[in-house]
Amino acid sequence: xxxxxxxxxxxxxxxxxxxxxxxxxxxxxxxxxxxxxxxxxxxxxxxxxxxxxxxxxxxxxxxxxxxxxxxxxxxxxxxxxxxxxxxxxxxxxxxxxxxxxxxxxxxxxxxxxxxxxxxxxxxxxxxxxxxxxxxxxxxxxxxxxxxxxxxxxxxxxxxxxxxxxxxxxxxxxxxxxxxxxxxxxxxxxxxxxxxxxxxxxxxxxxxxxxxxxxxxxxxxxxxxxxxxxxxxxxxxxxxxxxxxxxxxxxxxxxxxxxxxxxxxxxxxxxxxxxxxxxxxxxxxxxxxxxxxxxxxxxxxxxxxxxxxxxxxxxxxxxxxxxxxxxxxxxxxxxxxxxxxxxxxxxxxxxxxxxxxxxxxxxxxxxxxxxxxxxxxxxxxxxxxxxxxxxxxxxxxxxxxxxxxxxxxxxxxxxxxxxxxxxxxxxxxxxxxxxxxxxxxxxxxxx
Amino acid sequence: xxxxxxxxxxxxxxxxxxxxxxxxxxxxxxxxxxxxxxxxxxxxxxxxxxxxxxxxxxxxxxxxxxxxxxxxxxxxxxxxxxxxxxxxxxxxxxxxxxxxxxxxxxxxxxxxxxxxxxxxxxxxxxxxxxxxxxxxxxxxxxxxxxxxxxxxxxxxxxxxxxxxxxxxxxxxxxxxxxxxxxxxxxxxxxxxxxxxxxxxxxxxxxxxxxxxxxxxxxxxxxxxxxxxxxxxxxxxxxxxxxxxxxxxxxxxxxxxxxxxxxxxxxxxxxxxxxxxxxxxxxxxx
Numbered sequence: 001x002x003x004x005x006x007x008x009x010x011x012x013x014x015x016x017x018x019x020x021x022x023x024x025x026x027x028x029x030x031x032x033x034x035x036x037x038x039x040x041x042x043x044x045x046x047x048x049x050x051x052x053x054x055x056x057x058x059x060x061x062x063x064x065x066x067x068x069x070x071x072x073x074x075x076x077x078x079x080x081x082x083x084x085x086x087x088x089x090x091x092x093x094x095x096x097x098x099x100x101x102x103x104x105x106x107x108x109x110x111x112x113x114x115x116x117x118x119x120x121x122x123x124x125x126x127x128x129x130x131x132x133x134x135x136x137x138x139x140x141x142x143x144x145x146x147x148x149x150x151x152x153x154x155x156x157x158x159x160x161x162x163x164x165x166x167x168x169x170x171x172x173x174x175x176x177x178x179x180x181x182x183x184x185x186x187x188x189x190x191x192x193x194x195x196x197x198x199x200x201x202x203x204x205x206x207x208x209x210x211x212x213x214x215x216x217x218x219x220x221x222x223x224x225x226x227x228x229x230x231x232x233x234x235x236x237x238x239x240x241x242x243x244x245x246x247x248x249x250x251x252x253x254x255x256x257x258x259x260x261x262x263x264x265x266x267x268x269x270x271x272x273x274x275x276x277x278x279x280x281x282x283x284x285x286x287x288x289x290x291x292x293x294x295x296x297x298x299x300x301x302x303x304x305x306x307x308x309x310x311x312x313x314x315x316x317x318x319x320x321x322x323x324x325x326x327x328x329x330x331x332x333x334x335x336x337x338x339x340x341x342x343x344x345x346x347x348x349x350x351x352x353x354x355x356x357x358x359x360x361x362x363x364x365x366x367x368x369x370x371x372x373x374x375x376x377x378x379x380x381x382x383x384x385x386x387x388x389x390x391x392x393x394x395x396x397x398x399x400x401x402x403x404x405x406x407x408x409x410x411x412x413x414x415x416x417x418x419x420x421x422x423x424x425x426x427x428x429x430x431x432x433x434x435x436x437x438x439x440x441x442x443x444x445x446x
Numbered sequence: 447x448x449x450x451x452x453x454x455x456x457x458x459x460x461x462x463x464x465x466x467x468x469x470x471x472x473x474x475x476x477x478x479x480x481x482x483x484x485x486x487x488x489x490x491x492x493x494x495x496x497x498x499x500x501x502x503x504x505x506x507x508x509x510x511x512x513x514x515x516x517x518x519x520x521x522x523x524x525x526x527x528x529x530x531x532x533x534x535x536x537x538x539x540x541x542x543x544x545x546x547x548x549x550x551x552x553x554x555x556x557x558x559x560x561x562x563x564x565x566x567x568x569x570x571x572x573x574x575x576x577x578x579x580x581x582x583x584x585x586x587x588x589x590x591x592x593x594x595x596x597x598x599x600x601x602x603x604x605x606x607x608x609x610x611x612x613x614x615x616x617x618x619x620x621x622x623x624x625x626x627x628x629x630x631x632x633x634x635x636x637x638x639x640x641x642x643x644x645x646x647x648x649x650x651x652x653x654x655x656x657x658x659x660x661x662x663x664x665x666x667x668x669x670x671x672x673x674x675x676x677x678x679x680x681x682x683x684x685x686x687x688x689x690x691x692x693x694x695x696x697x698x699x700x701x702x703x704x705x706x707x708x709x710x711x712x713x714x715x716x717x718x719x720x721x722x723x724x725x726x727x728x729x730x731x
Contacts, residue, residue: 088567129581133635140636167510184470186509245530245571333529
């Protein structure tokens, strides 16, 4: 029977886990110490052998990405941490940075040494003010006590970290758009190749890693590859922070091994759906991942199983919705989000998201026409795989999946101009909780 | 444009990065720390500091939703309306605040207290519906408790957020977002740049002489919020001015606000997509 774990979230219940003294008292920096006794190339091999896959959405093998960095180009190597967590339904990095900022820093130092990198940036979404304050304090303490700066722990390794607040653009979570934003430009994605590992920040070799990915590095070095691979599945090893939101009893971040069935996370950690509501549709990893239905509730939450089911694990941001909620309302909300956030660089996405929003709004307003559904499909087909970056693919995912599984909801709206019986109109009924209510989290806390 | 103190900080920001242009986003936050929005003068000064054209700076300023085109009030109140908050009442919260305050998206109340906006996913879905005040999060707001919060904010009694500390104002927060750490000694956090050649010690807490939004507003000519360069100045009062008499910033829509307010349209007009710059290669498929 799969149980929750407390690897990344082990300090979440501590009052002082975000301070240096609290971090050290709870075993912090053991991974860094272990890595300093290894050759940098061996650290890289360990991360490769672990099979760690990126936690930012793409699931790309982290060791493989690090291995692409050439060391002989005569240009500095940069490490950029993608803390631009903007995928709807995703909030795992936020809590990690707030509650355990030193874990992020430790992962960065270990990674940087493996990459012969001496300068790094944390690209933090501007709205994440409190995580920023926590990181500011952690970085200052780290410098003061010699965990950052020159000759870390007498190892001869120098490493600097700069915290960089961004300014509000979802597309900057895309790594090449992020690099453009970090260079002081409009955040538009770049053509690849060249990939950031070869020419990234300032046209220099750059590794961009998600916050959770980099925070997973210390435990691999500290406890070993075999221990890490004992969690999860063969192709998706390790622990994962799953963020659950929507119509569940206890939304929150819950840490489980990859491959845990969705039902276990929702029922054991979240207390199931809200009273009187049955699961109808859900996204496994943020709004950019194709919707799944109640038939998929027992699916194993790992990269490959979800891909085989026609969706994506993405960020692991699980958004759960019930039979009282209209799929079309959800899809309209997300499509407007994508329309708003489109960077504008390429025509299919810029124009297509605009058209899709218009049509969906008409349908929701009761002015839909039968051929609208075919038009939606056609526009999606002209966007998916035909745009400059994966943003557009994410933008059409809700529409394509909802037409596949819930076509009758669209048809009802088109034919009758109103939602089906039993479905709440949009904006109806506030379903909230007291802010002080204790929310279950993974591991030690209940 | 920048006060002498902020000009020195601005130059420090440019020197913080291997390539100075990286300081542009922080500098635009610094402009907002002083002017409450991205002013024309601010754009000019950033262009000059970075040897860029005004058009390039403007292009960057108009891309990001945190940069505002009109002066913000003392506080920025943001309501998340993405779907995980929406399904738990986010739009209802926004509609109630909009109706009560009499302003729509990115608009400021006539008393200069509050600018309201709806926001895309703020990354706090476990606390849905979420309202932020100057980017500090207040979780699980109903329309009623959101109203309470806003009234307290309007009366200058900002309650402590779910996480963080009570904000003194959006301009102080923008100072931190510029990468300069806390504006006042009492605030936690430290200047987040430590990349110094010789010194691994943390910098001293950089508390300014107690500049608050009130002093900024008192010192700056109304309308463009900037110290007037000679000959520029008072004549440049634009429609963004905050004088109560002009009525600018307050639109007494009442219930009609929803007709003009299209919450999910792009907040700022996006210029047409740039022609291919560095990526001037055909997309291969």
